[in-house]
Amino acid sequence: MNLRESIGIALGALRANKLRSFLTLLGTIIGVMSVIAVLSFVEGLNRYVSQKLLNAGANVFWVDPYGFVTSQEQWEEVKNRPPITLDDADALRQGVPHAALVIAQADGQQTARYRNKEVKGVNVRGRSAGWELVDDYSLASGRLLTELDDQRSRLVCVLGAEIAEELFPGLDPIGKWVRLGAENYEVVGVMERKGKLLGQSQDRFAGIPVRTFQKYKRERGFFGITVKSVDQASLPIAEQEVRNVLRGRRHLGPRVPDNFGITESENVMQLYRTLTGGIFVVTIGVAAISLVVGGIVIMNIMLVSVTERTREIGIRKAMGARRRDVLTQFLVEATTLSLSGGLAGVAVGVGLALLAGAITPFPTAVSMPAVFLGITMSALIGVFFGSYPAWRAARLDPIEALRYE
């Protein structure tokens, strides 16, 4: 008995009974679809997050009063800690030999104006010189913020590409004065466009020296410090050095815990993994249930099919079909059935993932292992749940089968 014959019979049966086939395969379709859709979504997030975290720079950690807060209780504990100051940043620059960069920073939201144009909700970034290295921007035109800008608290700014376009359409912004909140800033540079991140533009910002921020916009954000270590190996050393410096400045005794927080991208990664791990487990659970249900439905329909086709089985046996020929035929049929469901599920799942990627800010990437998993699972389900009906068909007595009405 050749495979082609069996597959042909199975596909013929599928076509002959479209609605029944669809209903039969619904469980499998939904199971495979949900695996593909969710895993593609998670995969997209994965790529995105790891890419962003890598961008934020290897060997970077973040110092602020609070650390990595993941719950309300934790926040209650840390919310009254003393702030990080610019003097802290200066002290770190002096006292942390393994730091390549120490960037003090604070962020606020303000409206930017130039003549009759205005852009609301501009992200005003107070930054030490060299910030573009950790925030991953490059200069498009003009110049960067310098050490001197900072020391003198100059009213200068660099603009994100989107703000620059909206405020200065067709004009060169360099040298123009733009109003951020209550003060006017001279535009000294425009940064290269970076695109969207989770649907949020990354180019709607104005960067100003961190001391300028402190002088004029202190109330608009708290200070934190990004430290970039010399290399990967020196990251923990740099962290320890930061801890020593800050504890010294805050006169913390040996048994008193830190009253500031140090967050590595690794911490963020961990939380992220926990979150997506949860999604993963739930999806696998849902998929497993629908696949088992789908398998049982397939088994049921195959049992019906064996009964309906008792006479056909008798004919085939009379013509010389052996038990294994009949067994193979029904196994192939069940597998073809479930595999069709699997492929339909993959198609719908991939479609959903791509659609979600297109119409929502969330990135999706079709997860090839998930596609593979879906197809393999559906085939295995066909074999597993098709075995019993196929075995029933194979052991039918030819005479009784031929007499069956």
Added chain:
Amino acid sequence: MLITIRGLHRIYQVGSEQVHALNGVDLDIEPNEYVAIMGPSGSGKSTLMNIIGCLDTPTGGSYALKGQEIGQLSDDALARIRNQEIGFVFQTFNLLARADALHNVELPLVYAGVRHEERRRRAREAIELVGLTDRMKHKPNELSGGQRQRVAIARALVNRPSIILADEPTGNLDTATGEEIMTAFGNIWRQGNTVILVTHEADIARHAGRVVRMRDGKIESDTRQAKPPSAAAGQ
């Protein structure tokens, strides 16, 4: 000898009762015989046919086909013999409803492991032989009863079996079509095939060269007809 049957018994267990469907049958059939097995229902003729066709195995006695004892063979070995040695023609045609005539005729070749092109070729030849070349692509429900039975005959012939076994082949056909089918069997026999016909109609049985009458699981009479079957076939 093609078929050698000695002291054949077939006992069915129906509830607590034992039914002796065959109760000591002796029968020899030579190659290229045309034998009709007759008898009223319950006489054991269908059981005998099933055993000759290797669809069933005896509970006692021996049945040798081309010298090979059938009684002790496994299911798969029996399937092999049905495939290679037996061509069935049934009263109810027993064609696959979803397959066209050509594909139905191919079926024994599929299980014989014949390759696709070769299968096609031989199936076409067999269909040509029963004069249905123009109906090859039709499904059974698009064919008349006589045409269906001719497809079944083509299917029985396609693997060149030792025996054509026909169980009431005209039972579902009108008289004229029945005669046509019997003519076809006559031709098959004349081409050197062995034909065994099971029927309860004397009109049909008279086409055969030898009539075996059964009653109560035994052979009542075994007569060779004076009239040569070729004449009786009514050409």
